[in-house]
Amino acid sequence: MDYEWNVAINKAIVNNAPKVEKILRENPYINDLAADLREKKLDVLNNIDRYIKQTEESVLRSGGGFHLARDSNDAIDIVRKIIGDKKNIVLSKSNVLYEIKLRETLASEGRDIWETDLGEYLVQINNDMPSHLIAPAIHLTKEKVGKILNENLDKSIDENSKTEDMVHSVREFLMKKYLAADVGITGANAVSADSGSVILVENEGNIRMDTVLPGIHIAITGIDKIVPTLKDAFNEAIVQAANAGFYPPTYINVSSGPSSTGDIELKKVTPATGPREFHLILVDNGRSDAIKSELMESLLCIRCGRCYFSCPAYRLYGKDFGTSPYTGPTGIMWSAIIFKEYDKSEMCMHSGGCGEVCPMKIPIPKIIEKIKFRYTG
Missing domain, CATH: 1.10.1060.10 (Alpha-helical ferredoxin)
Known part of the structure; x- marks a missing residue:
């Protein structure tokens, strides 16, 4: 790799590794959660068909739609059927979306589709690919980011701009995309079989926008993300965030079906202010x-x-x-x-x-x- 990569990765290691060690040292219960989570996830893998069926029943019970995709093509066909001719789509960071090549495919069909995680957005406008599972733009230095934004978004931004100004410029652009979006598509940090709930961890606030503002929320993830209970799903979010060096996470989001309200005689009805549709697509794609x-x-x-x-x-x-x-x-x-x-x-x-x-x-x-x-x- 080049000099720029060496600078970027060394900065990332200095910023991350000591932080993770400090988090785990000061919160020893996280290692206990991780040990328990390992056993729960092994149980799911050893009984995967039963847990997929339980997840399906839970999602349907919550008023959502459940879909099992054999491979990438199957997953994309399911998405097409759900969204129809809707054009405006926002995405949250998800390795599975890259895995099935969702953005490239839908963009080639003339849809206006945007990554809303800052790192993923930078990768998108730079016609690049992620270099890290949770920090996709780790290979880009601040100076490089300034140049990319100057060429693709905002001429007032350059390599000498403050990081805060770069973030503000992207935020203003993405806010327009949130408000115009018909569909929000996310991944999932965990899916609870007992409730059909999707857990999403984030720090930027973009996932809240992606899952609440559009009329349709689609969560796409692998069958390996199923855990037995909602408690286990929260534990996975905690363990993941801590070992990623972002603890506590700014946001942990829970989606359990479409939006709902029980404010009239405590009778639950859907939809309410948020999405009128929720769909979970579990992808196999070699996992079985x-x-x-x-x-x-x-x-x-x-x-x-x-x-x-x-x-x-x-x-x-x-x-x-x-x-x-x-x-x-x-x-x-x-x-x-x-x-x-x-x-x-x-x-x-x-x-x-x-x-x-x-x-x-x-x-x-x-x-x-x-x-x-x-x-x-």
């Missing part, structure tokens, strides 16, 4: 096959991204270490599961740091070793 294989524990990943900063291969190769959006150590596993791409595993240096810091205790080095020696031939 992985559950039956030696790659199963890969599906315990909560997308905290902590393994990236302990990985010398990622520091050296950046987003070339994996297949975007699945880069870094966990990305090697997910590139194998989703894209059936195994060759990037040969770039692994087997330092073992990724396995040491993983809150889900995924044996990442051993799994990458299996990919390297059993799949690459």
Whole structure:
């Protein structure tokens, strides 16, 4: 990678790694939650069909729509049927949306579709790909961001502008998109089987806009994001945020069906002020096959991204270490599961740091070793 990458990744590590260690040291119960969450997620994977069925029943009971997609094409066809001819769409950050190539596909059909996470927005207008699971624009320095915004959004912004001014400029643009949006599409940090609720963690406030202002909210995520209960879903949000270095998170959002009210005689009716429709699309796309294989524990990943900063291969190769959006150590596993791409595993240096810091205790080095020696031939 180039000099700019070296500057960006070194700044990220300095800003993140000590912060995560401090959070976990000052909140020791988070490691206990992580240990319990690992067992709950293993139970789901070992009984995946039962939990998918329970999730479906819960979503339908809440007044939402439930859909199970076999692969990327199936997922996109489901989205098309839901949104019809609606053109204005806002997206929240989601690796699964990249996985199924949703934005590119809908944009090619003439729809006005925008990423609303700041990092994802920068990646979009730069015709780029994410370099990190939760910090997609980590490869861009402040100076580079200023140049991108100057060329694509606001001539008053340049590489010498304050970060606050850059954020303000993007915020003003996106606010217009929120207000015009017909459809909001998000991912999910967790889905509770018992209530059909979708949990979304964020800090910017964009997800609240995406899930409340448009008339239709569609959540798209993998079957691996199911957990048994709403309590487990909140625990996953807590563990993910802490290990990502953003604890407490500014917002934890819960979506359980379309908007509703019970203010007249305590009778619940829908819709109310928010979305009139809620849809959950669970995507398989190779996950069921992985559950039956030696790659199963890969599906315990909560997308905290902590393994990236302990990985010398990622520091050296950046987003070339994996297949975007699945880069870094966990990305090697997910590139194998989703894209059936195994060759990037040969770039692994087997330092073992990724396995040491993983809150889900995924044996990442051993799994990458299996990919390297059993799949690459």
